[in-house]
Amino acid sequence: xxxxxxxxxxxxxxxxxxxxxxDYSGMASHNVPSxxxxxxxxxxxxxxxxxxxxxxxGMHDVVVVGGAEKMTDVSDDASNFILNSAADQQWESMMxxxxxxxxxxxxxxxxxxxxxxxxxxxxxxxxxxxxxxxNPKAQFQKPIKLETVLRSPTVAEPxxxxxxxxxxxxxxxxxxxxxxxxxxxxxxxxxxxxxxQASDTLALYQRPDICSFEATKVASRMAYxxxxxxxxGIDLVEIHDDYTISExxxxxxxxxxxxxxxxxxxxxxxxxxxxxxxxxxSGGLKARGNPIGATGVAQIVELVTQLRGxxxxxxVKGASTGMAQSIGGxxxxxxxxxxxxx
Amino acid sequence: xTVARFWRDIPSRYNLYGSRCxxxxxxxxxxxxxxxxxxxxxxGKMEKHRLSGKGRVHSFSVVHDAPPQLxxxxxxxxxxxxxxxxxxxxxxxxxxxxxxxxIGMGVEAVLRKLGDEGPAGIIHYGFKFSPRFD
Numbered sequence: 001x002x003x004x005x006x007x008x009x010x011x012x013x014x015x016x017x018x019x020x021x022x023d024y025s026g027m028a029s030h031n032v033p034s035x036x037x038x039x040x041x042x043x044x045x046x047x048x049x050x051x052x053x054x055x056x057x058g059m060h061d062v063v064v065v066g067g068a069e070k071m072t073d074v075s076d077d078a079s080n081f082i083l084n085s086a087a088d089q090q091w092e093s094m095m096x097x098x099x100x101x102x103x104x105x106x107x108x109x110x111x112x113x114x115x116x117x118x119x120x121x122x123x124x125x126x127x128x129x130x131x132x133x134x135n136p137k138a139q140f141q142k143p144i145k146l147e148t149v150l151r152s153p154t155v156a157e158p159x160x161x162x163x164x165x166x167x168x169x170x171x172x173x174x175x176x177x178x179x180x181x182x183x184x185x186x187x188x189x190x191x192x193x194x195x196x197q198a199s200d201t202l203a204l205y206q207r208p209d210i211c212s213f214e215a216t217k218v219a220s221r222m223a224y225x226x227x228x229x230x231x232x233g234i235d236l237v238e239i240h241d242d243y244t245i246s247e248x249x250x251x252x253x254x255x256x257x258x259x260x261x262x263x264x265x266x267x268x269x270x271x272x273x274x275x276x277x278x279x280x281x282s283g284g285l286k287a288r289g290n291p292i293g294a295t296g297v298a299q300i301v302e303l304v305t306q307l308r309g310x311x312x313x314x315x316v317k318g319a320s321t322g323m324a325q326s327i328g329g330x331x332x333x334x335x336x337x338x339x340x341x342x
Numbered sequence: 343x344t345v346a347r348f349w350r351d352i353p354s355r356y357n358l359y360g361s362r363c364x365x366x367x368x369x370x371x372x373x374x375x376x377x378x379x380x381x382x383x384x385x386g387k388m389e390k391h392r393l394s395g396k397g398r399v400h401s402f403s404v405v406h407d408a409p410p411q412l413x414x415x416x417x418x419x420x421x422x423x424x425x426x427x428x429x430x431x432x433x434x435x436x437x438x439x440x441x442x443x444x445i446g447m448g449v450e451a452v453l454r455k456l457g458d459e460g461p462a463g464i465i466h467y468g469f470k471f472s473p474r475f476d
Contacts, residue, residue, distance in 0.1 A: 096434045104403035157404040205422045205430040
């Protein structure tokens, strides 16, 4: 078992969460090994990547990848304080930068460069809520208007409350095994086509260009190479929209749109279900919710649901290849997964 | 943050000490013991390097939803400043009307109170940035 979890030690005073989950899922009595993986917001996706490597290497025959975070046992202030620790505590948080304000600075510079308008950035949240309304497991299941995003309380200029993913409780899990044995466990297996992972500096300010996440670019290239597909071969994407601006960076860094074009694509509906490239059909971090350690695994669950054709009202018709992008910190860790129908 | 962790970086926080790689000449902030460009060949060749403190706003945000220990300041401005040496630094912007802040604005480092460990605790000092007129 690989468990994605960012901070159970600080959220619920419980470390050793790998052992806890092995125990209460009935696996500890069978002495099944369990490992907790932490990479801030990318914890779940990285746990999944560890699971893929464990099966692909032949080390394990069957791996359960889980992700979990219980964030609401502490106050919102305490929760934000814990989340801020994904940034550089010494040279960002201590200097007064909150996690939201780091993304706000990305957005400010992005707009300054003329890559997108404020409205185009806000439209990401409108689209996420539109999709979330079709997902019975989403934290928020109501569509919102552009004005709602623009007029909600400011968190860090220019970003408002509706530009930010919520504080959430949640968990997700998937089972991995070699493709040859998959039919012993399920009638509808889905194949992992490729994965990639890359790092960048812990602090945002250390980067030459804050309008792009190099780690997303590198991890995407790695996954595309392994999968043998390119951006044109992807039917739907789950993206780490912890903030609205992050989704625009990701769409460009993953090669779906040239720089400065992602905002226009979102505005014109290209990223909605039924559009050219449906993005975050689950509702994304914004509407499905962002229980940190579970988020990356929940993205995989959404891809599997879509590729099996089980996504009901939010089904992307004919989807055969899906991709997930997950971020820890402000682009310090990026994990990419590409999956396809068997 | 623990007091010990804060104190270890006082030279960087009070006097903007970073590092300069004697192999390639690149400047870093804060102190680094290895140059990411030169790696092994930079070991033992990283020199203390004090930044001039002068730079320009690369990007900024005005924080409205602030952590409790900074709530008294809100709304306050935070920026990524590109220093004249080419390296970037994150810090608050002070002594300026929020409406007047813009990307490209010239700023210089000033020593200010960053926070404290409660009413009876120690006070943390460090740099913030104020507008530069030249």
